[in-house]
Amino acid sequence: MGKIEGMAQPIASSWTLTGRWLFPVSGPPLLDGLLTIAGERIVGVEPRGRRTADVDLGEVAVLPGFVNAHTHLDLSGLRGQCPPHAELTAWLRQVVVYRRSATPEQIEADVRAGLAESLRHGTTLLGDIAAGGTSWPLLAEAPLHSVVFYEMLGLTTERARQSLQAARTWLETHPATNRCRPGLSPHAPYSVRADLFAQAALLARDYTCPLAVHLAESREELELLHYQRGPFVAFLKELGVWDGEGLASCPEAIMKICDQHVPTLLVHSNYLPLPASLSPHSTIIYCPRTHHAFGHAPHPFRQLLQGGIRVALGTDSLASNPDLSILAEMRFLYRQCPDVPGDVLLRMATLSGAEALGWAKETGSLEAGKFADLAIVPLASGAGCNPYQRLLDSDLLVERVLYRGRWIEPLEAGSLELQTEKSYP
Ligand SMILES: [Zn+2]
Incomplete structure (x- = not known):
């Protein structure tokens, strides 16, 4: 699907992404789960094998923002x-x-x-x-x-x-x-x-x-x-x-x-x-x-x-x-x-x-109908096979962010150095 005549905004085709673990939050984590997005919204959250992903993000957690x-x-x-x-x-x-x-x-x-x-x-x-x-x-x-x-x-x-x-x-x-x-x-x-x-x-x-x-x-x-x-x-x-x-x-x-x-x-x-x-x-x-x-x-x-x-x-x-x-x-x-x-x-x-x-109808979990707001976090290797353990027993930082179906470029986020110092416990 390309641009639809008479509409101010082009309607993007739907696309599907996957990563090692998809965390819908509204349900249990899905190994190699599939998330399908059309325009700004999520249109599908499915277990692996249901369709072929357009984008495979690899060893990452796909999380709601x-x-x-x-x-x-x-x-x-x-x-x-x-x-x-x-x-x-x-x-x-x-x-x-x-x-x-x-x-x-x-x-x-x-x-x-x-x-x-x-x-x-x-x-x-x-x-x-x-x-x-x-x-x-x-x-x-x-x-x-x-x-x-x-x-x-x-x-x-x-x-x-x-x-x-x-x-x-x-x-x-x-x-x-x-x-x-x-x-x-x-x-x-x-x-x-x-x-x-x-x-x-x-x-x-x-x-x-x-x-x-x-x-x-x-x-x-x-x-x-x-x-x-x-x-x-x-x-x-x-x-x-x-x-x-x-x-x-x-x-x-x-x-x-x-x-x-x-x-x-x-x-x-x-x-x-x-x-x-x-x-x-x-x-x-x-x-x-x-x-x-x-x-x-x-x-x-x-x-x-x-x-x-x-x-x-x-x-x-x-x-x-x-x-x-x-x-x-x-x-x-x-x-x-x-x-x-x-x-x-x-x-x-x-x-x-x-x-x-007051935003839960629009965002906060990966569910069809909500905005496609995502945080992508690399998963630690060797931290066991529990997906929460791989996400949480780690210091790896958020790698990419999707807001309303679009990747946010690092430049849009400003030019400040990422602060990782730990001055407090
Ligand atoms: Zn305060």
Whole structure:
């Protein structure tokens, strides 16, 4: 099939690719599985032998593009600059200093760098929290799907009022495109007053967009909410934004406010009291290497999964993580938690993130009808014949990325050197 007369876009013929292991995620891995693509979409996922492949990629894993459900691209300039600190407020001080001094040019350069790195690591769906929504213009043009969460801050009544107004204006002026959708991120319980959480949830409901909230990240946050004391009090006073009256009473109260209205991404939840009652359209976002670098207590993701709660992976920002690779997060967990099956980890790195971000009908797994978004990863030799082991017991990087049926050229992903240093565990 060539170009069809009268249509603006040529309709590509269907083509079939294969590789040693195809991981649909919605089903078990297929040895020498076949994936057929027409235009931007997947039209078939089949076991070997059903047809002849047009492209044989060899000893590789064919995976859905990775989903990074939580990052802050505008902090990419902080890589290696403020190593995670046992006391969260000490680390936050450094981030605030950077934020306050960054010029618009620096912010744009940071978003570009983070985007380029995300693409190189095979991310085809990204949830980005952006101060002022600044990453929108770049993400709306980038070869990946995204949700840009407009960050809201306001513990005092005056800051909350301004933040709500600004968020409303931003939503009015940023309708969803076919690859980029808006969301709201009332930042965290220590920076957002209880009634602003409620207003943000109602606004998100009106605009049918998701929420992302950093929740129960540290013991100090719980101390602040429960007793209005601890290091956050001095930190917030120092910034001139303290208002103890505005604080929510506990993380559960915030969960209840948010997820009764809209799908909510509860980011970190390191100290979420269990059993937490969550609505089925909420997701816990776990950032394994950042969690580890801050020295938190073990993350309750196993218990959450056992309780039927969806958990998806994020990298968080380069201010706390060595890179923006979801594959690296998955491999880190594989080594830390050998009891967790490979298929569970891969789902957390793909489909669960797509469900959290509201993109699961379009991407996140290899199924007919979804966009052909793929990450191709060379498979380690000699790592046994278990396909998950060959993928995860390895340091081989993403080799190629397909977005909506087209290979992304390395040049499109930017000219930054691939960062593989391991400055944090
Ligand atoms: Zn974050």
